[in-house]
Amino acid sequence: MEFKRVEITPEADKLLQELKQQHGEVIFHQSGGCCDGSSPMLLPKEDFYIDDNDILMGEVGGVKFYMSHDQFEYWKHTHLTVDIVKGRGGSFSLDIPTGYRFLIKSRMLNDEENKNLNP
Amino acid sequence: MSYSAPKFKEKYGNFINGKFQDPIDGQYFENHSPVDNKLLAKYPRSNEKDVNSAIEAANKAKHEWGNTSAAERAGILHKIADVIQENLETFAQMETADNGKSIRETMNADVPLAVDHFRYFASAIRAEEGSATELNENTLSLIINEPLGVVAQIIPWNFPLLMLAWKVAPALASGNCVVLKPAEQTPASATFLAEKIADLLPPGVFNVIHGFGPEAGKPLASSPNVDKVAFTGETTTGQLIMQYASKNLHPVTMELGGKSPNVFFNSIMDHDDAFLDKCIEGAVLFAFNQGEVCTAPSRILIQEDIYDEFIKRVIERTKAIKMGNPFEESTMMGAQASSDQHQKILEYIKIGKDEGAEVLAGGDAAKLDGDLANGFYIQPTILKGHNKMRVFQEEIFGPVVAVCTFKDEAEAIEIANDTMYGLGAGVWTRDAHQLYQIPRAIKAGRVWVNCYHDYPAHAPFGGYKKSGFGRENHLMMLNHYRQSKNMLISYDKNKLGFF
Numbered sequence: 001m002e003f004k005r006v007e008i009t010p011e012a013d014k015l016l017q018e019l020k021q022q023h024g025e026v027i028f029h030q031s032g033g034c035c036d037g038s039s040p041m042l043l044p045k046e047d048f049y050i051d052d053n054d055i056l057m058g059e060v061g062g063v064k065f066y067m068s069h070d071q072f073e074y075w076k077h078t079h080l081t082v083d084i085v086k087g088r089g090g091s092f093s094l095d096i097p098t099g100y101r102f103l104i105k106s107r108m109l110n111d112e113e114n115k116n117l118n119p
Numbered sequence: 120m121s122y123s124a125p126k127f128k129e130k131y132g133n134f135i136n137g138k139f140q141d142p143i144d145g146q147y148f149e150n151h152s153p154v155d156n157k158l159l160a161k162y163p164r165s166n167e168k169d170v171n172s173a174i175e176a177a178n179k180a181k182h183e184w185g186n187t188s189a190a191e192r193a194g195i196l197h198k199i200a201d202v203i204q205e206n207l208e209t210f211a212q213m214e215t216a217d218n219g220k221s222i223r224e225t226m227n228a229d230v231p232l233a234v235d236h237f238r239y240f241a242s243a244i245r246a247e248e249g250s251a252t253e254l255n256e257n258t259l260s261l262i263i264n265e266p267l268g269v270v271a272q273i274i275p276w277n278f279p280l281l282m283l284a285w286k287v288a289p290a291l292a293s294g295n296c297v298v299l300k301p302a303e304q305t306p307a308s309a310t311f312l313a314e315k316i317a318d319l320l321p322p323g324v325f326n327v328i329h330g331f332g333p334e335a336g337k338p339l340a341s342s343p344n345v346d347k348v349a350f351t352g353e354t355t356t357g358q359l360i361m362q363y364a365s366k367n368l369h370p371v372t373m374e375l376g377g378k379s380p381n382v383f384f385n386s387i388m389d390h391d392d393a394f395l396d397k398c399i400e401g402a403v404l405f406a407f408n409q410g411e412v413c414t415a416p417s418r419i420l421i422q423e424d425i426y427d428e429f430i431k432r433v434i435e436r437t438k439a440i441k442m443g444n445p446f447e448e449s450t451m452m453g454a455q456a457s458s459d460q461h462q463k464i465l466e467y468i469k470i471g472k473d474e475g476a477e478v479l480a481g482g483d484a485a486k487l488d489g490d491l492a493n494g495f496y497i498q499p500t501i502l503k504g505h506n507k508m509r510v511f512q513e514e515i516f517g518p519v520v521a522v523c524t525f526k527d528e529a530e531a532i533e534i535a536n537d538t539m540y541g542l543g544a545g546v547w548t549r550d551a552h553q554l555y556q557i558p559r560a561i562k563a564g565r566v567w568v569n570c571y572h573d574y575p576a577h578a579p580f581g582g583y584k585k586s587g588f589g590r591e592n593h594l595m596m597l598n599h600y601r602q603s604k605n606m607l608i609s610y611d612k613n614k615l616g617f618f
Contacts, residue, residue, distance in 0.1 A: 029355045032539065033585065034376025034413040035275040035302075037353030038463060038513045048355075049362055068354070070539050070585075074512040078470065087459025088148075090276060090302045091356045092332040092340075097164070101459040106470040106509070 003113040008060035008082040012102060015084055016042070016061045019094050026094065028082070029054070030067040030075075030104070040065070040082060040102045041093040056119060079113065081105040122446045124152065124216035125209050127307070130161035133169055133329060134313035136176035137322025143168040148331070150306055153219035153454040154445050156493040162306040165330035167338040170298070173326040174344045177269040177296035180323030185266040185294040189244040192292060195319050196241035199288075200234045202315045203280075207231070210308055212446070214280055217307040219454030219495065220408050221445045232574060233284035236592070239576035240292035243594040257611035263604040266294030267346040267370075270600060271339045273360075275351045276302035276456050277411040277516075283309055286349055289596040291325065298326045298345065300336055304457050332356065343367050347600065350374070351413070354585055372589025372599055374413060374582060376514045377542030380535035381405075381416035381571065382525075382557065384548035388425045397569070398547045402433045404571045405520035406440055406452050406499040411460075413586075414543030416520070416571055418511055419501075420534055423524040430479065430522065433501070437480045440499050444491060454494040455517060461495035464517030467510055468500055471521070476504035479522070506534045514540070528553065532560045541583030545571045564590070 008016065020026055025045035031037045042063075054066040060082055067075060082102055089101040109117070130147055132139035142163035150159045163169065203210060210233075211225035220229075250262045270290050274282040279301060290297050301309040306329045313327050328335055336356075340348050341363035350360050351374040364371045387398045405416050421429055445453030455461045461484070468482055481500030486492065499518040502510055511521045525531040535544060544563040548554060558566035564581045567573065574580065579593035589599050 031353040031355035032376070033352070033354040033357070033514050034374070035277060035352050035411075035516060036356075036460075037376055038467070038515065039353075039459075041353075041355040043355075043359065047362075048359060071513075074507065074509055078474075078509065085459045085462040087457045087462070088304055089457070089459050090304060090332055091353060092337055092359055093356075094333050096303070096331045096333060103459065103462055103466065105466055106473070108473050 001116060002118040003116050004058050005117060005119070006058040006060055006065045006080045006082065009084070012082045012084045013061045015095065015098060015100055016063060019098070020063070023094055026063055028060070028063055028065040028102075030065070030071065031091070032068070032071050036090040039089060039091070039093075040104055041091055042095055042102060043093065058119060077109055077114070078106045079109045120448045121444075122208070122212050122215070122222050122448075124154070124159065124446070125212045127160035131163070131306075131310045133163050133165055133173065134310065134317070134325070134327040135169070135173045136326070137317060137320070143172070148303065150217070152216050153456050153495045154216060155490040159216060159307065162310070162329040165328050165335040169330070170328055170335055170338040170342070173298045173328050174269060174339070174342055176323035177298050177326055178344060180321055181266070181268045181296045184296055184321060184324045185268070187294065192294065193241040193245050196237045196288060196292060198319050199316050200237035200241065202319070203230060203234045203237070203312070206315060210280055210311065213307045213311055215445050215453065217305045218276060218279060218456050219445055221450045221453040223448055223450070224408060229278055229281045233280045236281075236284040236576045237288045240288040240597075243597065244292045247594060247597070257609055259608045259610065261606040261608065263606065264293070264597070265602045265604050267600055267602060268295060269345045270295045270297055270347045270349060271342065271345040272297060272299045273336055273340065273348070273350045273352065274299065274301055276304040277408060277413070279305035280308040280312070282351060283312070285591045287325065290600045293597045293600040295600050296324045298328060298339060300328050300330070300339055303329070303331050341366070345369065347371065357587065373587035374589070374591065375585060375587040376413045377540035377563070377582065377586045378418060378512060378514055378538045379414050379416050379543035379545070379563065380418045380420055380538070380561070381545035382420045382531050382535055382547065383422065383425070383429060384531070384550060384553055385422040385425045386549035387547050388428060389549055394549070399432045399436050401545060401547055401571045403436045403440070406437065406518040407572050409452055409455055409497070410518035411456060411516050412572070414565065414572070415516070416543070416545050417515065418506070419520055419522040420525050420531055421522065422531070423526055426524045434480050437499050437501060442485050442496060442498070443487065452499060452518060454496050456495070458495055460516065461497065464497050464515055464519060467513070467515045467517070468502070468519060471502045471504065471508065471510035471519075474504065474508045474510070476502040476508060476510060476521070479503050481518070506537055512538060528557065532557065535561050539585045542586035543567065
């Protein structure tokens with residue numbers, strides 16, 4: 001059996017699908033750093049330059065989820081779930097005007113998951 | 120003594136071209152206080168049209184403002200400082216209502232430091248000058264500083280007025296016009312300042328645009344009609360702004376946070392004196408401003424032979440942190456700035472526990488009573504673990520510190536530098552050699568030595584590595600907002616002889 005690194009809750013997926021309707025093709029990029037960092041940012045696909053410095057962690061709700069390579073080194077042993085929380089984050093993420101913010105919930109990957117991850 | 124939230128109007132406008140203007144499409148957003156989640160006021164949900172109108176006003180004003188004398192600009196900056204000083208209490212109460220931080224911090228740090236930054240840059244531009252160098256007997260090189268023109272500034276919510284002062288004071292001092300976008304979580308103090316200084320500055324020199332990042336921040340950061348973008352925030356938006364700037368070939372400066380190591384060597388425990396007491400406070404400063412500081416000393420590194428004794432005192436001091444109504448003067452730690460921030464911090468505490476970190480203090484949300492039950496409070500939390508854990512590597516932006524030990528100097532340096540970031544660091548020791556050598560070995564823009572969280576206007580501040588680039592504070596900041604015009608003058612009457 002294959003396991004995914006990233007999943008999404010039904011509530012988050014609902015918001016994601018609405019935002020896709022509104023903005024067209026989008027991607028998630030996990031942010032780091034100050035203020036509203038350490039949160040996933042939802043951006044128009046053409047807006048954010050993705051290259052070999054980014055790792056594709058998986059796909060949720062038809063949206064690719066990326067993280068920078070150096071950040072991935074510290075995250076690779078954890079499983080991520082994209083959820084939403086009521087609130088007003090900053091940043092250029094497309095969810096901000098909705099009054100909800102995407103949020104990452106993490107847990108440790110177990111041994112079986114670790115051996116059978118895709119990607 | 121107890122304070123309260125100042126009175127707000129029902130709604131505010133954008134400050135464009137010297138007056139408050141309703142958002143063109145008539146949309147507003149509600150701003151709630153993290154103290155009790157109550158509505159404070161409504162602010163414009165601006166879009167590209169409002170942003171462009173502010174940029175246009177700034178461009179109209181830039182020629183005249185750029186040609187004012189340093190004396191004139193300094194005079195105005197001093198007046199702005201006076202206005203903030205005269206309204207210190209109102210600004211402090213506003214910051215507490217808007218951000219949730221304790222009144223004793225806003226009264227004693229945020230607002231007085233903002234005053235001082237305006238005064239510092241007012242003075243700096245009077246004292247500095249360009250240069251004239253005789254390159255040879257017939258050639259003179261003049262270097263004249265010229266403003267860039269219009270600068271876009273996007274500031275965070277953790278120190279709303281102070282971050283405004285850090286960016287706006289040097290930009291105005293060096294003769295630029297500003298379009299400022301405060302964070303959507305904390306629009307209050309920038310608006311109040313605009314109200315108070317509207318008559319001091321010519322129209323268009325200082326503009327404030329409110330709204331959400333993707334709707335107002337993006338058109339501001341990507342506009343071809345600004346000459347520079349200065350940003351404080353997180354890494355993904357930082358990258359995005361640099362991409363926009365690359366299209367326009369505009370300069371940018373970035374301050375993107377950190378995961379700052381606070382390193383305690385064994386000599387601190389040689390005596391039980393005032394200095395040791397200062398070291399203990401230095402470790403507990405992770406809870407300053409509820410941990411919502413880019414430079415928060417969020418990793419404590421303790422030499423292993425003093426670990427047990429030192430951490431005991433740090434835990435004791437942490438547990439003595441008084442939480443409560445941020446408007447009470449005795450409250451040491453207030454509310455986190457927003458509900459999503461609150462939730463994110465709790466998620467980090469959870470993953471820390473999952474990864475095997477030991478909870479030495481706190482470890483949960485703080486439940487306060489009455490009106491405050493709806494506010495966003497977290498217990499100051501100490502997690503013991505190792506540097507590869509996520510809580511040691513990611514900016515939690517809350518009152519959560521990760522503690523580990525080190526054997527010797529080499530290991531201390533290795534752990535301190537094992538991070539994507541390089542904004543701040545602290546080194547605590549009584550050893551004269553370590554005082555110099557360890558800070559030099561740590562890759563961070565600001566290393567506090569036997570102190571922490573001091574932000575004088577006259578000391579440069581900024582990041583290494585993914586913490587960004589460019590500096591804030593200090594007169595070197597002026598050159599981040601200026602061009603260097605070189606006039607190369609020949610006094611030789613004879614031609615070169617090539618043609």
